[in-house]
Amino acid sequence: MNPTAGASPEDLRNRLVDAVVNEDTSSVRDARVDTAMRTVPRHAFLPDVPLEEAYANKSVTIKENPDVDALPLSCASQPDVVHFMLVQLAVREGDNVFEIGAGTGYNAALLKYLTGPSGHVTTCDIDPDVTAYARRMLDANGYGDVRVVTRDGALGAPESSPYDRVIAAVGMWDLPAAWWGQLAVGGRLVVPLRWRGLSRSVAFRREETRMRSDSVRMCGFLPVIGQDGERNGYIDDNRLVRLYWDQDQDIAPELLRDSLSRPKSVVWTDATVGPVESFDGVWLRLSATERPTCRITVNPAAMEAGLHRPASPALSPALVEGDSIAYLILERTAENPDGEPRFRLGAVGYGPVGTDLAERICTQIHAWSPARTAEPVLTAYPADTPDSDLTDGAVIDRPSVRLVITY
Template sequence: MNTTTGASPEDLRNRLVDAIVKEDTIGVRDARVDTAMRTVPRHAFLPDAPLEEAYANKSVTIKENPDVDALPLSCASQPDVVHFMLVQLAVREGDNVFEIGAGTGYNAALLKYLTGPSGHVTTCDIDPDVTAYARRMLDANGYGDVRVVTRDGALGAPESSPYDRVIAAVGMWDLPGTWWDQLAVGGRLVVPLRWRGLSRSVAFRREETRMRSDSVKMCGFLPVIGQDGERNNYIDDNRLVRLYWDQDQDIAPELLRDSLSRSKSVAWTNATVGPVESFDGVWLRLSATERQTCRITVNSAAMEVGLHCPASPALSPALVEGDSIAYLTLERTAENPDGEPRFRLGAVGYGPAGTDLAERICTQIHAWSPARTAEPVLTAYPADTPDSDLTDGAVIDRPSVRLVITY
């Protein structure tokens, strides 16, 4: 049951949206999305959460995973992520919208608010417990006209198509062909897309023979159930260092078992960042230029045994070739010790090709530094599209789609 905090739910909603707008994480505004989030009561879709938690800028779990080491099965997404994905989606009054990942039903309610009385919203989830929860919450809050279906989201909902807008609230490794068939030409798809160990909310516009992005933003979502193209494993005997990669990459963790115990080579650049300044674009550029880009995570104990610290221990890019590896790193500069700290970026390499791999990471740091907010363009083609019909760029093949990443 929601509890009283001293502030009304309306005040808390307005404060939350004010904070999201002030932060402005994507640089694009949509006043209609602001109004929707000021109007639809998030706390009413989270009746077991205290009011302050319902209006905090964080995700809220609604179904735990019985595996204690696994991610939750369902949650209410973080409000600022909900906000910028709706801005990316650009819903219009009267639109027909399909959502994958029903969650609490809150996002579907926002979509219904944006489509207006003449619009239609269908939300789906593979888990019947989740859809039952969403159905109850939508009915209880005056959104009984939102259609809720229980099925694999990859199947879509052809009975209500074609759709003007499609949005996924789960991380996708592939783009099912059914979505192409059910999204109208000129429509928009917003999806948390996963490749090379990273995840980004990509807004695509549907064209006749392809989909082309016009917005790529940082985000994190629970992965969809049933897409198993991602791999992960430890590369050390102490299980302190873990890699995440895609099935189309030639990465064999067993070849790296001895690499971290060898001498390392460190390469530095002149590029620096502040304590809260993003260097995420380096990873994106690596994914567009280096086929063997992946993700590395390290336990804090790894640094205690002499491993050089990745730039972000839980989420950093790496390059792997055979028995060699390199990853992004940073260190505090000696300049202006009394002011705001600055950190220079570089790379650490291990194994016979470690020095070369580290230098290749530095090449992309140099490319990123003068254009730090530049976004790649992702173009998606059906899986049977021949190479001759693809635009220039790095090609990543999935079972249902061919992705081309271009700067």
């Protein structure tokens, strides 16, 4: 029997929020966000979606991409991600808020609820179909005072600035220069930031000459249109193994064509994880210590043909130097065969310096293991900031920003 059958929208909303809050392992809470999500009717912004689906903890596509091999053009974000990003944003009553990525208008409605009658919300999207949909939904649900604009979000909306809070609901590879001047000093920016093949929701606090993070959470978002600094390419003739990296990295996939057919080097650590325990922090540490960090994606057919299975075939961290590669792996331990399984972490390397790369991955596994919930600090500076003014850490240069990652 389906326990949600016949349940009211209010009941379904409360159950969804209860589940989201109970499953959130972070220590940061905001009761106002809980109340907003219990109040604003998500289903009303998804009128063509069955009620139970509207209150499932999953994203909903609202505009498909005509390219069948591409990601959708617009989605209603997964509710647990909406929740923790709003917690990161810490909206106050009376705030002036700018949102990039209008979606269904639901998130803008939540923002308006949080800012209250004295606050202001502007949401934008580059796609006129998306903004038209958001405008209709907001008007139909009593949020006519939310401003909706059609434009490239990288330009911001200077006519309504300065903003106390800025939030992006699309994956950003760079932090546009326009945002610096439009976010007030002391304000907050929450953005799904992409670097070294990974994506994390980063909450920045705006300071006089920089932005400094105080929260980094795992997330996945559709990439923003117009930022093309990410690269990808296959490293095998059968197009089964693919790498994703940034334009500032010296990675040439054609040099790796023969690497995976060479003898492999496997290096193990004594660090173990349970079946649902995250080892995501290893990737974050690699990005803060190893410039050649990137992402590998492996088709099951490649593993059937003998390639060593990555820890997560869909997205695992890798190191690449010239014609050599190594990536994170795991295997079940023999201990406690009748109890909950444990998996030890290690790395496999291919190519002339594959062993060295694998050992460098294991060094970061060892660094991560005793402090598994530690988050890096990301500090963003304008692109023209000299090296002497940067904090210590790994520097990643983008067209509009210099990003420093520190543990």
